[in-house]
Amino acid sequence: MSDTPDSAVQTVRKYIGQHRAAFLDDLTEWLRIPSVSARPENAPDVRRSAEWLAAQLARTGFPIAEVWETDGAPAVYAEWPSADPDAPTVLVYGHHDVQPAAREDGWHTDPFEPVVRDGRLYARGAADDKGQVFFHTLGVRAHLDLTGRTTPAVHLKLLVEGEEESGSTHFRALVEERADRLAADAVIVSDTGMWSETTPTVCTGMRGLADCEIELYGPDQDIHSGSFGGAVPNPATVAARLVAALHDEDERVTVPGFYDGVAELTDTERALIAELPFDEAAWLATARSHGTLGEAGHSTLERVWARPTAEVNGIGGGYQGPGGKTIIPSSARLKLSFRLVAGQDPDRIERSVRDWVAARVPDGVRHEITFGAATRPCLTPLDHPALRAVARSMSRAFDGAKIRYTREGGSGPAADLQDVLAAPVLFLGISVPSDGWHAPNEKVELDLLLKGVEATAHLWGELAAALR
Amino acid sequence: MSDTPDSAVQTVRKYIGQHRAAFLDDLTEWLRIPSVSARPENAPDVRRSAEWLAAQLARTGFPIAEVWETDGAPAVYAEWPSADPDAPTVLVYGHHDVQPAAREDGWHTDPFEPVVRDGRLYARGAADDKGQVFFHTLGVRAHLDLTGRTTPAVHLKLLVEGEEESGSTHFRALVEERADRLAADAVIVSDTGMWSETTPTVCTGMRGLADCEIELYGPDQDIHSGSFGGAVPNPATVAARLVAALHDEDERVTVPGFYDGVAELTDTERALIAELPFDEAAWLATARSHGTLGEAGHSTLERVWARPTAEVNGIGGGYQGPGGKTIIPSSARLKLSFRLVAGQDPDRIERSVRDWVAARVPDGVRHEITFGAATRPCLTPLDHPALRAVARSMSRAFDGAKIRYTREGGSGPAADLQDVLAAPVLFLGISVPSDGWHAPNEKVELDLLLKGVEATAHLWGELAAALR
CATH class of the missing domain: 3.40.630.10 (Zn peptidases)
Structure with missing residues (x-):
C-alpha cells in the first residue's frame, strides 16, 4: 500500500x-x-x-x-x-x-x-x-x-x-x-x-418491472357484427381503449399515482447523460427502430434509463387469420409491462393499475387482471x-x-x-x-x-x- | 279479379x-x-x-x-x-x-x-x-x-x-x-x-359493409422493452390508439366525413321502430352479450338497423402466449369493418379511412391498409x-x-x-x-x-x- x-x-x-x-x-x-x-x-x-x-x-x-x-x-x-x-x-x-x-x-x-x-x-x-x-x-x-x-x-x-x-x-x-x-x-x-x-x-x-395480463370478456361467443354491431360493447375495443388511455399527449403514463415517488433526474444527472457521445441514428439502428417516440421533456437516453414506462407487449382479440370475419369478438387480452424507476413501489403500481383498469371497463364486459412477480428498480x-x-x-x-x-x-x-x-x-x-x-x-x-x-x-x- | x-x-x-x-x-x-x-x-x-x-x-x-x-x-x-x-x-x-x-x-x-x-x-x-x-x-x-x-x-x-x-x-x-x-x-x-x-x-x-385490414410495422424485429421501452413507437400501441380514436365519447365514429350523406331516421321511422315489442333482455340473451353500448341518442334497434358503425373484428400484435414477454412488438394488425347505411358511399368511406389512418400513424411506424370488396347498403x-x-x-x-x-x-x-x-x-x-x-x-x-x-x-x- x-x-x-x-x-x-x-x-x-x-x-x-x-x-x-x-x-x-x-x-x-x-x-x-x-x-x-x-x-x-x-x-x-x-x-x-x-x-x-x-x-x-x-x-x-x-x-x-x-x-x-x-x-x-x-x-x-x-x-x-x-x-x-x-x-x-x-x-x-x-x-x-x-x-x-x-x-x-x-x-x-x-x-x-x-x-x-x-x-x-x-x-x-x-x-x-x-x-x-x-x-x-x-x-x-x-x-x-x-x-x-x-x-x-x-x-x-x-x-x-x-x-x-x-x-x-x-x-x-x-x-x-x-x-x-x-x-x-x-x-x-x-x-x-x-x-x-x-x-x-x-x-x-x-429499471424495475411490473407486468400484468388483462383478459376482457364480452359476449359469450363471437357474435355477428351485422346483427349486433353498434349496440353491444366489443372487448377488443375495450382492450384498445385501455392501451390508448395509458398515455397522454405527452406520452406520460396516465394511471393515477404512477409517478408518485419517482426519483427525478437532478440537473447534474441530466448534464452527465447529455455529455455522453450519443448518436441517435446509431442507437436507432441498434434498436432496429425507425423513429423515436417518448415522454415529452426527456431525451432518448433519459427515457430508457431514468423514466418509467407503460408498454403493451402483446394484444390480441377476435379474428387474426387471413381475410376478414365480421364478428364482435367474445374476448380480448393484453399483456402490459411497466418499467419502474427508483422511488416507485411495484405493489402500489399494481394497485393503481388494477383500480384504473376496473374504472375503465364498461358494463357488459368482465375483466380479469393478473400480475406477475415484480422486479424492483x-x-x-x-x-x-x-x-x-x-x-x-x-x-x-x-x-x-x-x-x-x-x-x-x-x-x-x-x-x-x-x-x-x-x-x-x-x-x-x-x-x-x-x-x-x-x-x-x-x-x-x-x-x-x-x-x-x-x-x-x-x-x-x-x-x-x-x-x- | x-x-x-x-x-x-x-x-x-x-x-x-x-x-x-x-x-x-x-x-x-x-x-x-x-x-x-x-x-x-x-x-x-x-x-x-x-x-x-x-x-x-x-x-x-x-x-x-x-x-x-x-x-x-x-x-x-x-x-x-x-x-x-x-x-x-x-x-x-x-x-x-x-x-x-x-x-x-x-x-x-x-x-x-x-x-x-x-x-x-x-x-x-x-x-x-x-x-x-x-x-x-x-x-x-x-x-x-x-x-x-x-x-x-x-x-x-x-x-x-x-x-x-x-x-x-x-x-x-x-x-x-x-x-x-x-x-x-x-x-x-x-x-x-x-x-x-x-x-x-x-x-x-x-346495412352495407366496408372492411379493411391494417398492418403496422415498427422495429424490424421484436425488441427488448427494457433496453428500448419508452423511447421508440410501439406498433401495438399505435394499433390500439387507432381503434380507440375511432369513436368519440358518444360512441360516434370520428373519421371525418363518415356520416356524410347518412339517411337519418325520420320521426315516423323512429316511431315505427319504437312501436315494436322490443325486449332488451331477450335481445341481449340472443346476442350472448352482457350489456348494451352504442351511439348516443339512439335506441338499440336504431343502432343495429339504421346507424353506421365502426367495429374491430380482430386485433393482434406482440406476444400472445402464456406468461409475459418483455418486448416491443415488431408489428401489429387490425381488422376493421364498417356497417354502412343508405346514403353512405363505400368508396368515399374507404378514402376517408385511409386518410384518417395515414394521419394518425406516427413517424417510425409504417402502415399498409387493404380494403376488401364493399357491399352497399x-x-x-x-x-x-x-x-x-x-x-x-x-x-x-x-x-x-x-x-x-x-x-x-x-x-x-x-x-x-x-x-x-x-x-x-x-x-x-x-x-x-x-x-x-x-x-x-x-x-x-x-x-x-x-x-x-x-x-x-x-x-x-x-x-x-x-x-x-
Missing part, C-alpha cells in the same frame, strides 16, 4: 501480463461448455459448467467454493474471508449459463469452440457472462499481489447463478434461503457493460462512497480516464439481491455494445477483459476503505 | 289447403339433399340440389328453368313471362345451399331427414333458405288460380344461388355477367324473416309503391294484421342485385328468430311457411299494379 497510484497500476499490469495466457486458456476451457440453461438437453452441461467453475475458484484460492442446488439449474458460491475481521463484505454477482447458439445462426466459427481473432475472443458467453465472471478470478489474485496480502481486503463472496438466461426463475428463492451466507455490505454485479470501447462508464442502476446515488470506489478503480484501469455514468433500461436479478440483502448494488462491467449479447458471433475485447481484471485488482482495496 | 279481398283470401287458402301435402312432400325431398356449400365434399349435393330445384320449377310451370354455372357452386334461374307485354318484371332472390349440420352438434333428429313435430318442420335449410324459396312455387300457382290467369301478372324471374352460406363469392360476377337476363323492375329477397310469430313485419333494408323508403304492395300482401296473409317494418343490421348479396340491376330491393320472409338459422334444430313454422305461400299468391297482382 506504499505504492503511488502509478506504480500500483504498473504492478497490477505486470502481474496480469505474467498470467494472461493461463487466464485465457482457463476461460477458453470454460467457454467450451455449452451451458445453455434454456435447453433441457443442455442441463448436464450447465451442471458441468457449475462444477468446473467451483473447482476453478478453489484453485484460484477461494477457501470455500460450492455448487448450490436450486429447483432449477445449479449456482456456484465461493467465499474468501478477509483476515481483517473489520473488513466489509462484498458479494459479486454473475451467471455461468449462456444463451442458445448454433453455427447455423450465422456464427463464423463454432460458438462453443472459442477463437481469438484481431484481439477479440469469440464464443457464446465470452461477454455474457462467463468472461465478466472470470476476470474476478485473476483480479483477486492481482489484488493480493499488489497489496502483499494473503486474503482480500474485503470479505469476498461470489454468487454465480445458472438460470439468468432462462429467467432467473429460482434465483429469488435461492437468495432468500441463503440470505445469511450471502449477507453483504455491497453487491457488485458483473453482468452489464460500458458505453463503448472509448468511453469507459459505470452503470448506476436498472435499483439505483445507487452518484455520491455513494462505494460507487465512487468503483469509478476510481475503473479510472485506474483506463489510464486515469474520466469515468462517466450510465444506467440500464432493463431489469434484472440485481434487484433481488438489493431487496433481500438490503445492500447497495454496484455494477462493474467491461462489455461493449458491439459484443453481440444473445447474437451470433458474441465476443469480448481482450484488452477490455483485462481492464476488468485490472479494475477489480484495485477495487477491493478501494471498497474496503469506502465501506468501512 | 272480381273477388272482394275477403273472398280472394278464401280462394287462396282453399287452393293452398288442397296442395299443402304435396307441397310439403316436395320440400321434404329437397331438404334431404345436404347442399352444404362450405364443405367441398358436399359439392355433388349442392349440384344435385340445383338440378332438383330446376326440375321442380319446370314442373311448377316455369317455361324456363336452368342451372347456371359459376366458378363455384351452381345457381338456379327460372323465368315465367307474363302474357301481358306491359307487365313489370320482378326478380326473386334466394339460395339453395345450407349451413353445415351434424347430428352431434345437438340436433334431436338427423338434420337432413326432415320431421314435423308440433306444427314445425325441422331440417337444415327449413327456414334458411329452402323453405322460403319453396313457398314461391306454390305461391305462383295460387296466384294463377286466384286470378284465372295462365301466366303471372308480372314477368316472374327467380335466381337461387348456391354459395350464400359460403360468402356468395361468385354471385356478383354472375349477376354482372347475366345482367341482361336478370333485368327487373324490382327485386324480392326471400332470405330474411319477421319480427316474431305474432308480429308480422316486412324488412325494408340492410340498401333501403326502400316506406312510401315506395312496391314496398306498400309487399306489405298489403303480407297483411292479407296475416288476416289484415298491421304490418310493421324492420331492417337487417347485416349485409348481403341483395345489395349486388340493387347495384347491378338498378332495381329497388324488397324483402318478403316469414322466418322468425326462433327458427335457429345456422344452429342445431333449425325449423320453420308450418303455419308461417303457408303464410309465405299466401302472401306471394297476392303479391304478383299487387306488384303488377304498383310498378306499372
Whole structure:
C-alpha cells in the first residue's frame, strides 16, 4: 500500500501480463461448455459448467467454493474471508449459463469452440457472462499481489447463478434461503457493460418491472357484427381503449399515482447523460427502430434509463387469420409491462393499475387482471462512497480516464439481491455494445477483459476503505 | 279479379289447403339433399340440389328453368313471362345451399331427414333458405288460380344461388355477367324473416359493409422493452390508439366525413321502430352479450338497423402466449369493418379511412391498409309503391294484421342485385328468430311457411299494379 497510484497500476499490469495466457486458456476451457440453461438437453452441461467453475475458484484460492442446488439449474458460491475481521463484505454477482447458439445462426466459427481473432475472443458467453465472471478470478489474485496480502481486503463472496438466461426463475428463492451466507455490505454485479470501447462508464442502476395480463370478456361467443354491431360493447375495443388511455399527449403514463415517488433526474444527472457521445441514428439502428417516440421533456437516453414506462407487449382479440370475419369478438387480452424507476413501489403500481383498469371497463364486459412477480428498480446515488470506489478503480484501469455514468433500461436479478440483502448494488462491467449479447458471433475485447481484471485488482482495496 | 279481398283470401287458402301435402312432400325431398356449400365434399349435393330445384320449377310451370354455372357452386334461374307485354318484371332472390349440420352438434333428429313435430318442420335449410324459396312455387300457382290467369301478372324471374352460406363469392360476377337476363323492375329477397310469430313485419333494408385490414410495422424485429421501452413507437400501441380514436365519447365514429350523406331516421321511422315489442333482455340473451353500448341518442334497434358503425373484428400484435414477454412488438394488425347505411358511399368511406389512418400513424411506424370488396347498403323508403304492395300482401296473409317494418343490421348479396340491376330491393320472409338459422334444430313454422305461400299468391297482382 506504499505504492503511488502509478506504480500500483504498473504492478497490477505486470502481474496480469505474467498470467494472461493461463487466464485465457482457463476461460477458453470454460467457454467450451455449452451451458445453455434454456435447453433441457443442455442441463448436464450447465451442471458441468457449475462444477468446473467451483473447482476453478478453489484453485484460484477461494477457501470455500460450492455448487448450490436450486429447483432449477445449479449456482456456484465461493467465499474468501478477509483476515481483517473489520473488513466489509462484498458479494459479486454473475451467471455461468449462456444463451442458445448454433453455427447455423450465422456464427463464423463454432460458438462453443472459442477463437481469438484481431484481439477479440469469440464464443457464446465470452461477454455474457462467463468472461465478466472470470476476470474476478485473476483480479483477486492481482489484488493480493499488489497489496502483499494473503486474503482480500474485503470479505469476498461470489454468487454465480445458472438460470439468468432462462429467467432467473429460482434465483429469488435461492437468495432468500441463503440470505445469511450471502449477507453483504455491497453487491457488485458483473453482468452489464460500458458505453463503448472509448468511453469507459459505470452503470448506476436498472429499471424495475411490473407486468400484468388483462383478459376482457364480452359476449359469450363471437357474435355477428351485422346483427349486433353498434349496440353491444366489443372487448377488443375495450382492450384498445385501455392501451390508448395509458398515455397522454405527452406520452406520460396516465394511471393515477404512477409517478408518485419517482426519483427525478437532478440537473447534474441530466448534464452527465447529455455529455455522453450519443448518436441517435446509431442507437436507432441498434434498436432496429425507425423513429423515436417518448415522454415529452426527456431525451432518448433519459427515457430508457431514468423514466418509467407503460408498454403493451402483446394484444390480441377476435379474428387474426387471413381475410376478414365480421364478428364482435367474445374476448380480448393484453399483456402490459411497466418499467419502474427508483422511488416507485411495484405493489402500489399494481394497485393503481388494477383500480384504473376496473374504472375503465364498461358494463357488459368482465375483466380479469393478473400480475406477475415484480422486479424492483435499483439505483445507487452518484455520491455513494462505494460507487465512487468503483469509478476510481475503473479510472485506474483506463489510464486515469474520466469515468462517466450510465444506467440500464432493463431489469434484472440485481434487484433481488438489493431487496433481500438490503445492500447497495454496484455494477462493474467491461462489455461493449458491439459484443453481440444473445447474437451470433458474441465476443469480448481482450484488452477490455483485462481492464476488468485490472479494475477489480484495485477495487477491493478501494471498497474496503469506502465501506468501512 | 272480381273477388272482394275477403273472398280472394278464401280462394287462396282453399287452393293452398288442397296442395299443402304435396307441397310439403316436395320440400321434404329437397331438404334431404345436404347442399352444404362450405364443405367441398358436399359439392355433388349442392349440384344435385340445383338440378332438383330446376326440375321442380319446370314442373311448377316455369317455361324456363336452368342451372347456371359459376366458378363455384351452381345457381338456379327460372323465368315465367307474363302474357301481358306491359307487365313489370320482378326478380326473386334466394339460395339453395345450407349451413353445415351434424347430428352431434345437438340436433334431436338427423338434420337432413326432415320431421314435423308440433306444427314445425325441422331440417337444415327449413327456414334458411329452402323453405322460403319453396313457398314461391306454390305461391305462383295460387296466384294463377286466384286470378284465372295462365301466366303471372308480372314477368316472374327467380335466381337461387348456391354459395350464400359460403360468402356468395361468385354471385356478383354472375349477376354482372347475366345482367341482361336478370333485368327487373324490382327485386324480392326471400332470405330474411319477421319480427316474431305474432308480429308480422316486412324488412325494408340492410346495412352495407366496408372492411379493411391494417398492418403496422415498427422495429424490424421484436425488441427488448427494457433496453428500448419508452423511447421508440410501439406498433401495438399505435394499433390500439387507432381503434380507440375511432369513436368519440358518444360512441360516434370520428373519421371525418363518415356520416356524410347518412339517411337519418325520420320521426315516423323512429316511431315505427319504437312501436315494436322490443325486449332488451331477450335481445341481449340472443346476442350472448352482457350489456348494451352504442351511439348516443339512439335506441338499440336504431343502432343495429339504421346507424353506421365502426367495429374491430380482430386485433393482434406482440406476444400472445402464456406468461409475459418483455418486448416491443415488431408489428401489429387490425381488422376493421364498417356497417354502412343508405346514403353512405363505400368508396368515399374507404378514402376517408385511409386518410384518417395515414394521419394518425406516427413517424417510425409504417402502415399498409387493404380494403376488401364493399357491399352497399340498401333501403326502400316506406312510401315506395312496391314496398306498400309487399306489405298489403303480407297483411292479407296475416288476416289484415298491421304490418310493421324492420331492417337487417347485416349485409348481403341483395345489395349486388340493387347495384347491378338498378332495381329497388324488397324483402318478403316469414322466418322468425326462433327458427335457429345456422344452429342445431333449425325449423320453420308450418303455419308461417303457408303464410309465405299466401302472401306471394297476392303479391304478383299487387306488384303488377304498383310498378306499372
